[in-house]
Amino acid sequence: MEFDCAIIGGGPAGLNAALVLGRARRKTILFDNHKPRNAITRVSHGFLTRDGVSPSQFRELAAEELTQYPSIQKEEREIDSISQDGAGFRLVSLSGRALYARKIILATGLIESLPKIDGLANCYGTSIFNCPYCDGWELRDKPLVLLSETSQAYRMAMLLYNWSQDLIVCTNGQDVLTLKQQAALREKGLLVESQPVDFLLADKGRLAAVRFADGSMIRRNGGFVTPVLSQNRPFADILGCKRNENNDMITDAFGRTSVRGVYAAGDTATAAPSQLIIAAAAGSRAAIGVNEDLSEETFA
Template sequence: MIEQKHFDVIIVGGSYSGLSAAMSLGRSLREVLVIDSGLPCNRQTPHSHNFITHDGEKPAVISAKAKVQVDFYDTVQFYNGLVVSAIKTENGFEIKTESGKIFTSRKVLFATGVKDLLPEIDGFKECWGISVLHCPYCHGYEVKKEKMAIISNGEMGFEFAKLISNWTKDLKLCTNGKSTLTLEQTKILKKHNVQIFEEEIDLLEHKNGEIKNIIFKNQGKVAVKAIYARPPFEQHCQLPKDLGCDINEQGLLKVDTMQKTNISGIYASGDCVTQMRSVAIAVSTGSFAGAVINKDLIDEDF
């Protein structure tokens, strides 16, 4: 039970970025409350990569270990719950949870991530994060030189195919409908032996999330070991927008080089602010945000 009501900083989102910020702030002797609803976007991903000292570790293991280490700092507290409202007040912010708990703080950090809007393709959701992947730097090495496909189209499909061709030469681009590639892009891809399939996808045949075949609506199929896709997304938490924080053209919270939003006292870090979605980058931006917030508090009080 948390008796304390007022904090220096409330961190909304207790995954990698939020925990990293909490450690910076805890080590700065700040009174911090981390509020988390327990729904990290990579909860279905079996292994995390490209994060030194944790390469190949299960995401849940990394976050559990991080929470234990952050909990060592006695000025940091945790609350399991969903934040449903945030109000800017004369002295800071008022944060209300779904259970009705109200906490206040001088500063707020949103480390709330994003929500992927997965396509209505049977099997896609079950494979997402396991064999349907978003980032070759996170997962490409494990499926290197295997049969792969990309579900994309147009400019994004072309650039994605260029990128993934670094990891395999057996690559197919599935546009899931009529191709919107230019003639020049099509010519370049074919020159590099990237096959283009314009048929609509019916389902992804898989076993426990491990993709076996792409099945098209014309009953054709393509065997693959992995698929890359970048579905659209939205902010996992709409409260920063409600508070007046700017959203950029990619749908990300707009922050400056100090992780500050356009609203004084509100900061953001992790997946909600960057297209480079990885544990390492989430940790980096969270750690930096924590240091920036502490310095701002010092400047205000000195």
């Protein structure tokens, strides 16, 4: 079976790409393994007319809208391999089913690794989050903690200062802040704690306090963390898509990668900022790129 486009990933980027291609009357198949990175998130913000929607509700509404277009086929299965086959691509699912597509949109998203701190997993998605644009408003002016073992610690602290100036920056024993950065944070009245975090005290996911290795504690009502992000699937690298110095995929304004016929959208292409509305917009651009390229090939 041959499709105009196969979309790998059923998040906001993949769903919106399918919608645009369906409306363009392109025979499209969308693969979704139902393992979204934001599954733990209760509500999402920053998407006009959908502010406060849960990720699961967003996906359900989107899937329902796609059923209006007969050219869109949605498969709840996972792709195991992709290889170039002539002018198109051969995709094989975990079940062994093979199909062909002229174009591919990679929208598989990212996976995240959190710092190894006892109690963090219980708070994540309830009172500790990773995106201030998504959840900063709900935590405004509260006593917060930033947990970061990465070079993003200083940048995130500067952002969070806009939502709450009662902030302690914890690097969990990692040397990720320069002396100049530490001085700048303290000058703004922010606390900097470099010793390891022993435990996060919480009640049903609601953060109450942070306990450090020396036994000291500080009360907090919520906070943010900077997870380490990596590609969910290796398809882009297997196909030979080039990346920049930040490990983001090199794409043009319409999601075209360095490999002809391969497009990328959402977090798969670039890790930040990670929001529903940005990912959906990227999916739309990639779909337009696919449709325009298919149209040009028809008249070539």
